Amino acid sequence: MNPALLSMIAVVLAGGATALQAPTNAKLMGAMSSPVNAAFVSFAVGTAALGIVAMILQTKPDVEAARGLPWYAWVGGLYGAIFVVSAAWGVPRLGVAMTITLMVAGQLLVGLILDHFGAFGMPQQPISPGRAAGVVLVFVGVLMVRRF
Template identity: 65%
Template sequence: MSFNSAMILLAIIIAGGATALQAPTNARLAVALASPVNAAFMSFAIGTVALGLLAAVLHTKADLAAAKALPAWAWFGGLYGCVFVITAAWGVPRLGAALTITLMVAGQLLLSLVLDHFGALGVPRHPIGIGRLAGVALVFIGVVMVRRF
């Protein structure tokens, strides 16, 4: 594995860890703001400011012609993020961070298998095989173990 590949994998693992931090952080915010929707709104507002500052620092420039040519589904990422943040903020106080995140990862993996298998939404095709199914099954076994023990 090259240094660049290792750095990419590490960055993705760190981003995954950030989602584990995001859930209890937004859950605490939801209690203070009396609603997971209010917490998600504040979370996205802070995230929007952070992204604006990052775009300014990096001098990023959008390709408006390419943006106009996108299919409608390409604009829905923020909506999926809303579902994730609200559900995490709601779930953590009820189920705990570990079970909430484990269930979310299980759902992500299950749908990811389908997306990969069909090459949906522009992802590269990776057929469902016994190894991939076993990997997802192990995550579901992990959900049961986190829930029961």
């Protein structure tokens, strides 16, 4: 199978998992009395799962390479925590589709800007009319999900 196609399928499935994560964490939020508590439990379960997979795959980190990373390479988990807390809080108020649509819109907007500048050492991909139109269409989708 084409590696690019396989990557796209994997990312679409991960997006589906994100859509599943939002309502399950919202349900957990109700029992835990706060979106922060729900996110804490969610990350604890995720950490345990990743630990098991790392043991099975016998992966070992390159400690020397990790020491040389810039500060921003260490804060990805913080962004994930914000995402999970926001989703758990947003779903009961906005619904699953609206919450996920808004999150995707925000991801695309920031992604477009990061690509344009080649932020964090990533390949630079300038904003083009077509790429900008794609993001605008997602925001139109937000309005359609909200109004229809």
